[in-house]
Amino acid sequence: MSSLVADLAVRVGSLALRNPFLLASGIWGESGDSLAGAWAAGAGGVITKSIGSLPRAGYPNPTIEEYSTWGLLNAMGLPNPGMDEYPREISAARSHGALVIGSVFGSDAEEFARLARRIAETGVVAVELNLSCPHAEGYGTEVGSDPKDVEAIVRAVVGSVSVPVIAKITPNTSDAPALAVAAENGGAAAVSAINTLRALAIDTTLHRPVLAHGLGGLSGPAIKPVGLACVWQIYERVRIPVIGVGGISTAEDALEYIMAGARAVEVGTVIAHQGIGVFSRLVDGLSHRLDELGYASVSQAVGLAHGAGR
Amino acid sequence: MRSIVRVTERVVETPSTVTLRFPFVAPAAPGQFVMIWIPGDDELPMSLSYTVGGSKGVTVKAMGDTSRRVQSIRAGDAVGIRGPYGNRFDMAPRRILVVGGGSGSAVLAPAAEAAVADGARVTAALGATQAPELLFRGRFDAMGAQVEVATDDGSEGTHGFVTTVAERLLGTEPFDAVWTCGPEVMMQKVAVAAASAKVPVYCSVERHMKCALGMCDACALGPYHVCVDGPVFPAERLLPLAEFAHAHRDPSGRRVPFGGH
Known part of the structure; x- marks a missing residue:
């Protein structure tokens, strides 16, 4: 078996990736040089910061509360340079060969469609819709919690761009899989899950929330089991590919997501703990583990834990 | 934590x-x-x-x-x-020129003290708008550094830029490192002068920061993140960057030119 080298290339719908490890939106995505750096470090693709219509500073600091190893709480507040400015960063990343997926956030279907159209013009290979930021008034979860809204937004975007549309859905709802079904009905090429879990930290000495915004979103190893359950349930309800996100720090974590039904995964918080070199470790680790288990490709392992592959 | x-x-x-x-x-x-x-x-x-x-x-x-x-x-x-x-100043050099502009001495003074305690010799070139604004002059005197001063208004030392003082010192003494902190245009001039004297330069730079964990990208500077790859950089990494001494990013990530230098 040691002579096998598992094929890590995956297809997410029509999107071909050299490996399943995507840089998650919000991480290293403000500058084109950073996106290029994540690509050079071995990411299978890089997702931009979520870009809106206008420049947005985000919330004041503290925007982060760090827990020892199990998680990270953040409320960045969707900082981004705005759609007029950002295309130069995508151009810079693409000039280094990076495969870029553009993330956008809007307050309604019309704004999402307009932003998606503009970011698609920059040469991104897909558009991911941020329907799930848990702490931004008027955006993210607030427009992405009702299946009817999700379906309408996705439909409007799909009608405006020719690249695949990925809906990133929220776990902060009673029925996340219903949101994935809505995205599928709207014509999404794929669904990514999960975004961060709404969360809070309080400083007891000062008797106040630590983050300037109060509420934030929890990421990191603590949320992996939640993300896995979500991907598992979504996989049983939709036919479009699923991208797994949440607390992945090792190849084994990624393989859990793959066996739960994910065709690709996004990684983010682990970069704070291990640096950007984590991409090559994940790639090597997954290749090694697939070899060890006797799978020739990632595809062979997708959804295996459900008892029968599709 | x-x-x-x-x-x-x-x-x-x-x-x-x-x-x-x-x-x-x-x-x-x-x-x-x-x-x-x-x-x-x-x-x-x-x-x-x-x-x-x-x-x-x-x-x-x-x-x-x-x-x-x-x-x-x-x-x-x-x-x-x-x-x-973030990282730290490497304490290996034995004959160090520190060049501080404005509040740059805030980081250079403790570095110079540690170097002196470790047996190195330090010369400090300090610049300020006027004599009362010279930061930590007393700390440099107390550690036994040779101190040279420049002020914009000529109220003490050389009338003009501290870079002029640094260039002169680099021409007269065999330093094995320059440590500098201050406005980037100043650090750039120091780095260019030291490069022709073949002395390695280390610059402490500033960018807007949010997470400080190498993740959020707010402090991106070329391919680097100032919070984890810096704040101290060898000048040869900074000089090729289009942003160095020219632009930083505001909290939204927009590029903003440095003004007023």
Whole structure:
């Protein structure tokens, strides 16, 4: 078996990736040089910061509360340079060969469609819709919690761009899989899950929330089991590919997501703990583990834990 | 992890500069920074101006609104501290020229003290708008450094830029390293001068920061993240970057040209 080298290339719908490890939106995505750096470090693709219509500073600091190893709480507040400015960063990343997926956030279907159209013009290979930021008034979860809204937004975007549309859905709802079904009905090429879990930290000495915004979103190893359950349930309800996100720090974590039904995964918080070199470790680790288990490709392992592959 | 501490001492260093001392036991090295949280206001990256022992310190120049609010902190006030973060000055060089402009001495003084304690010889070129604004002049004198001064108004030392002093010193003495902190245009000039004298230069740079963990990209500078790859960079990494000495990013990530130099 040691002579096998598992094929890590995956297809997410029509999107071909050299490996399943995507840089998650919000991480290293403000500058084109950073996106290029994540690509050079071995990411299978890089997702931009979520870009809106206008420049947005985000919330004041503290925007982060760090827990020892199990998680990270953040409320960045969707900082981004705005759609007029950002295309130069995508151009810079693409000039280094990076495969870029553009993330956008809007307050309604019309704004999402307009932003998606503009970011698609920059040469991104897909558009991911941020329907799930848990702490931004008027955006993210607030427009992405009702299946009817999700379906309408996705439909409007799909009608405006020719690249695949990925809906990133929220776990902060009673029925996340219903949101994935809505995205599928709207014509999404794929669904990514999960975004961060709404969360809070309080400083007891000062008797106040630590983050300037109060509420934030929890990421990191603590949320992996939640993300896995979500991907598992979504996989049983939709036919479009699923991208797994949440607390992945090792190849084994990624393989859990793959066996739960994910065709690709996004990684983010682990970069704070291990640096950007984590991409090559994940790639090597997954290749090694697939070899060890006797799978020739990632595809062979997708959804295996459900008892029968599709 | 973040610690809530009470400021033990507030020292007015110059008309525009204030030092805050606070108990913080985590080991720290010259060059590193902490994120200092003013509850209800903001959290800012600040290089440590006192790195030894359990009483650390930061030294703040009144520039924008927020640094003024940092200056408004009094002894006894509670602040949050997390860190230290970032890299440090390498202590191997034995004959060091430090070149500080404005509040650059805040990070250079503790670095020079550590170097002197380790047996190195230090020459300090310090620049300021006017003589009363020369930061930590007394600390450099006390550590036994040779101190040369430049002021914009000629009220003390060379009338003009500290870069002129640095260029002269580089031409007369065989330094094996230059450490510099100040406006980037100044550091760029120092780096170019030292390159022709074949002396390696290390620059401590500043960018807007949010996470300080190498993740959020707010402090992106070319391919680097100042919070984890810096704040101290060999000049040869900075000189090729289009942004160095030309632009930084605002909190939204927009590129903003440096002005007023």
